[in-house]
Amino acid sequence: MLLAVVEMQDTAIFLVMLGFLIGLSAIFSRHIDRLGVPVVLLFLVLGILGGSEGIGGIAFDDYSFAVRVGTIYLVLILVDGGMTTSLAAVRRVLLPAGILATIGVALTAALLALFGRLVGLPWIEAMLLGAIVSSTDAAAVLAVLRGGNLHLKPEVGDTLEVESCMNDPMAVILTVTVIELALAPGEWHWTRLVAIPVQLAIGGATGVGLGLAGKWGVERVRPATIGLYPAVTLAIAFLSFGIATVLGGSGLLSVYVTALVLGSAALPYRAGLKRVHDALAWLSQIGLFLMLGLLVFPSSLPAVAGVGLGAALFLAFVARPLAVAACLLPLRFPPRQIGYIGWIGLRGAVPIILGVFPVLAGVPGAERVFNIVFFIVVVSTLLPGATIRRMTQWLDLARPEMPTPSAVLEINSAHRLTNEIASFFIDSSAAVCGASLSQINLPPASAVMLIVRGQQLVAARGATVLNQGDHVYVFFRPEDQPFIELLFGRRESV
Amino acid sequence: MKFADFVSTEAIQADLVAEDKDGVIREMVQSLLDAGGVQEEEFESIIKAILKREELGSTGIGRGVAVPHTKHPSVDRLVGTVAVSREGVDFQSLDGEKVHLFFLLISPPDRPGDHLRALENISRQLRNDTFCRFLKQSKSADDIRQLLEEADNNQFGA
Numbered sequence: 001m002l003l004a005v006v007e008m009q010d011t012a013i014f015l016v017m018l019g020f021l022i023g024l025s026a027i028f029s030r031h032i033d034r035l036g037v038p039v040v041l042l043f044l045v046l047g048i049l050g051g052s053e054g055i056g057g058i059a060f061d062d063y064s065f066a067v068r069v070g071t072i073y074l075v076l077i078l079v080d081g082g083m084t085t086s087l088a089a090v091r092r093v094l095l096p097a098g099i100l101a102t103i104g105v106a107l108t109a110a111l112l113a114l115f116g117r118l119v120g121l122p123w124i125e126a127m128l129l130g131a132i133v134s135s136t137d138a139a140a141v142l143a144v145l146r147g148g149n150l151h152l153k154p155e156v157g158d159t160l161e162v163e164s165c166m167n168d169p170m171a172v173i174l175t176v177t178v179i180e181l182a183l184a185p186g187e188w189h190w191t192r193l194v195a196i197p198v199q200l201a202i203g204g205a206t207g208v209g210l211g212l213a214g215k216w217g218v219e220r221v222r223p224a225t226i227g228l229y230p231a232v233t234l235a236i237a238f239l240s241f242g243i244a245t246v247l248g249g250s251g252l253l254s255v256y257v258t259a260l261v262l263g264s265a266a267l268p269y270r271a272g273l274k275r276v277h278d279a280l281a282w283l284s285q286i287g288l289f290l291m292l293g294l295l296v297f298p299s300s301l302p303a304v305a306g307v308g309l310g311a312a313l314f315l316a317f318v319a320r321p322l323a324v325a326a327c328l329l330p331l332r333f334p335p336r337q338i339g340y341i342g343w344i345g346l347r348g349a350v351p352i353i354l355g356v357f358p359v360l361a362g363v364p365g366a367e368r369v370f371n372i373v374f375f376i377v378v379v380s381t382l383l384p385g386a387t388i389r390r391m392t393q394w395l396d397l398a399r400p401e402m403p404t405p406s407a408v409l410e411i412n413s414a415h416r417l418t419n420e421i422a423s424f425f426i427d428s429s430a431a432v433c434g435a436s437l438s439q440i441n442l443p444p445a446s447a448v449m450l451i452v453r454g455q456q457l458v459a460a461r462g463a464t465v466l467n468q469g470d471h472v473y474v475f476f477r478p479e480d481q482p483f484i485e486l487l488f489g490r491r492e493s494v
Numbered sequence: 495m496k497f498a499d500f501v502s503t504e505a506i507q508a509d510l511v512a513e514d515k516d517g518v519i520r521e522m523v524q525s526l527l528d529a530g531g532v533q534e535e536e537f538e539s540i541i542k543a544i545l546k547r548e549e550l551g552s553t554g555i556g557r558g559v560a561v562p563h564t565k566h567p568s569v570d571r572l573v574g575t576v577a578v579s580r581e582g583v584d585f586q587s588l589d590g591e592k593v594h595l596f597f598l599l600i601s602p603p604d605r606p607g608d609h610l611r612a613l614e615n616i617s618r619q620l621r622n623d624t625f626c627r628f629l630k631q632s633k634s635a636d637d638i639r640q641l642l643e644e645a646d647n648n649q650f651g652a
Binding site: 088091092153154155427428429430431432433434435439440441481482483485486487489490491 | 543546547549550551553555556561563564565586588590603604606607609610611613614617
């Protein structure tokens with residue numbers, strides 16, 4: 001048979017499997033969520049099955065391709081993370097999240113390296129292991145916190161989210177530093193460590209710059225079709241990563257900051273844009289775990305199973321909780337919150353890519369480290385994922401339940417709109433609960449527009465009474481937002 | 495609706511001791527209790543209800559002002575009090591600023607209209623910078639009482 005035909009058939013079989021699994025996981029995502037098993041682990045299994053030692057027989061060991069594609073995936077995940085996080089939330093938790101994302105990451109890496117050395121790994125491998133899995137994963141944390149209908153108290157939820165989006169640069173820098181140390185120990189000097197804050201500073205500054213420039217640009221360009229708006233935001237994100245990296249800064253931090261700035265802007269077709277990036281992030285995560293599955297050789301796993309599981313448990317029970325406590329105790333975080341943040345240390349996409357770095361660089365023992373990383377990723381995705389619900393209830397860190405409305409209203413426009421429409425969930429404790437609309441003295445130029453009540457859309461008339469459980473759409477000017485929130489309570493993110 | 499219609503003057507505090515959100519709410523409800531505005535056996539239940547509303551979203555509306563409020567079946571009419579914190583308290587405000595001025599409201603669940611009118615009055619008056627500044631600078635409960643009275647008489651031009 002012609003090679004091209006064989007290739008087409010292979011691709012077809014791969015797509016059948018992929019389509020089948022993506023479809024299944026989307027259909028059963030609710031049930032899988034309830035079990036607490038992150039859906040992405042299914043794709044890890046698919047990757048292993050599809051790999052050279054599985055039934056798929058796909059021989060994939062192109063590490064530089066893996067790094068390149070993996071980095072793109074990571075950028076897509078961070079763009080989504082940044083665009084969906086409010087600047088106000090970042091400002092509120094910047095101090096704890098920032099400390100966790102830098103000192104916390106370094107501490108975790110150091111503790112795990114110590115463990116690695118104690119169980120007999122050479123120093124370089126132990127340090128690599130520590131550095132590679134030192135950061136929590138943005139995609140995994142966002143998926144578990146937002147996807148699982150888990151309503152965490154903002155100080156905990158925001159800290160975890162912002163930390164997970166900000167700590168990848170530190171892990172990258174640490175890993176690269178250890179690789180440099182491994183390859184040229186003679187040339188390495190501790191002064192290299194000074195470069196870490198410099199890289200973060202350049203990354204942050206480039207991120208802000210590109211974000212502001214992007215904001216200015218997006219509001220002015222008029223692409224031929226609406227579908228091109230996500231292309232524009234993607235372009236800005238890629239530029240942000242690329243320029244920051246070329247300038248010697250952290251590309252990942254730059255992308256996240258750029259996305260934060262863009263997300264806070266009044267973007268054209270904002271809701272649609274966010275949905276596209278949400279889907280891209282989701283697919284990226286699938287891609288990353290598929291790739292990890294393909295890159296791992298199951299036959300080489302048993303040899304490191306003991307160390308791998310040991311390291312994973314040490315990370316979950318000792319290293320992460322200790323590092324978090326050391327960072328947050330001085331900030332006088334309540335012990336319950338420290339315990340919770342310490343437990344929810346989901347790892348995921350980043351260690352997969354970072355694990356490939358030393359293999360590419362030809363560091364001795366790098367394959368073994370990669371295999372250990374596999375165990376850590378699996379265990380630290382499963383363990384907190386499966387227990388997060390019980391932990392949240394047990395430590396009483398959930399916000400009052402806020403069900404999603406059965407209908408969503410959104411305004412799409414290519415132009416920058418001056419006023420806002422927001423939806424509010426009416427809790428029994430909200431001031432407007434039980435009041436008729438005529439009793440609510442709204443500021444001038446504000447109005448209640450529509451009420452979503454169960455399966456019903458209710459017109460906003462003067463005699464309409466707001467009931468507990470309603471989702472109410474309110475139109476208002478930005479300057480009236482504090483008063484509107486005082487009356488209606490929490491704004492829903494739609 | 496005027497301040498005089500719902501602010502319990504004996505419960506006004508010019509110098510809060512508490513340094514955190516829970517503490518401020520406790521201290522203010524305690525002063526309402528001391529002034530006879532709420533019943534002792536309902537104390538914890540009222541605090542819980544106010545904190546539940548805070549979990550929905552902070553009532554720190556920015557510019558150093560917070561309006562913790564709730565509905566509670568144990569009161570038969572709208573009651574409220576005012577307090578000032580010299581140091582300011584982290585109230586997870588919308589603008590991230592520390593809060594110095596607190597207006598606390600408790601109303602019966604079947605009277606949402608009164609509750610809304612009181613909230614509207616408070617936020618309208620607090621839009622006046624002079625009124626806010628004077629309140630923050632007030633040294634005693636009497637000063638605050640007088641300022642509320644002047645605001646009721648529209649002397650700040652609100």
